[in-house]
Amino acid sequence: MTIMKNFAAVAAITTIALAAHAAPTDSVPTAGTLVVVPAFGEVKHVNDQVVVTLAIEEQDKDKAAAASRVNTKMKQGLEIVKKEDPQASLKTQGYYTYPVYPEERMLPNGQPVKQRMPTAWRVGQYLEVTTTNLDKLPKTVAAAQKILTLNSINFGLTPETTKKLDDQRIAATYKNLNERITSIANAMGRKVGDAVLDTVDFEGSGNYAQREQAYAPAPMAMRMKAADAVEVAEPSFEPGETTLQMQVVGKVRFK
The missing domain is CATH 3.30.110 (Translation Initiation Factor IF3)
Structure with a gap:
């Protein structure tokens, strides 16, 4: 009988505890x-809108001769772009001239030659073209590539x-x-x-x-092959x- 009473008491306490646990808390x-x-x-x-960067680079032992060819070809390139896309905004930039040195030669004692003379001069210039005439863009770029080279293209x-x-x-x-x-x-x-x-x-x-900062493209590390004045197939672009x-x-x- 005592065992039954104890069991009933434990069951009652357990029921109260479970009810308290189930009650919603504030x-x-x-x-x-x-x-x-x-x-x-x-x-x-x-x-x-698209921003196209075209370029021209020449290399010659005569610095003046290289610069003269760059100036002439850039002028021709400008005329071509203006003819193909009269509404485009053009800006020349990044004109550079720097010497080209031969490979470093070592003396018998293992020391490099202190004074090296340039063997040629590398001259180049960039042309930035901004236009909204995207339908005619392939034709414009192909025409310009007869003289200039395509350096970069950015849509926006x-x-x-x-x-x-x-x-x-x-x-x-x-x-x-x-x-x-x-x-x-x-x-x-x-x-x-x-x-x-x-x-x-x-x-x-x-x-x-982000605030936009305009930087001129860095001079190309390798010489670009001069474009020949021949017909160039139109490139394909997706805005x-x-x-x-x-x-x-x-x-x-x-x-």
Whole structure:
């Protein structure tokens, strides 16, 4: 009989403990809580501008002769580009002249020759072409390659398009901020109406827009073969698209 009483007592205590464990606990108070919410947004657009860098380089024992050929061919290249794409913006840059030395020769004692005389001179110049005429780009480049060489090509957006997309980018970022605030409020068991947006800091993460810096292309380490004035097959280009991103940090206080 005593055993049965003890068993009943243990069962009662266990039941009370389980009931207490199953009872819902009070959540942490969130009144007056300040929540920092990061959000992101982006828009995409087909590239509508291209920056093409063309170049010419000559090498000769006579520095003046090399420079003269570079000047003549750059002038011819400019005339070709202007004819093919009259609306293009042109800028010559990166004119360079430097000596070409023979391979270092060692003396019998193992020491290098102290004074080396240049055996030739390398002269070159770059031409930057900015245009929105992408349909005619292959023809323009092919025509220029009769005289000049193609050094690089970069597609992007015009300033006008970038400015137009800025409204869409801000709207997309702000929409994502509101979506995140709603999700956070639900997770906290609060109504969205209890949240007050205290601060909106665009680019508040410190990831500020990079400032563009213009650098002239470095002189080519190897001599480019001079282009022959013959017909060149048109190259193929795909403009692709650009993604513009934005970040925002919002500070939300719950009532």
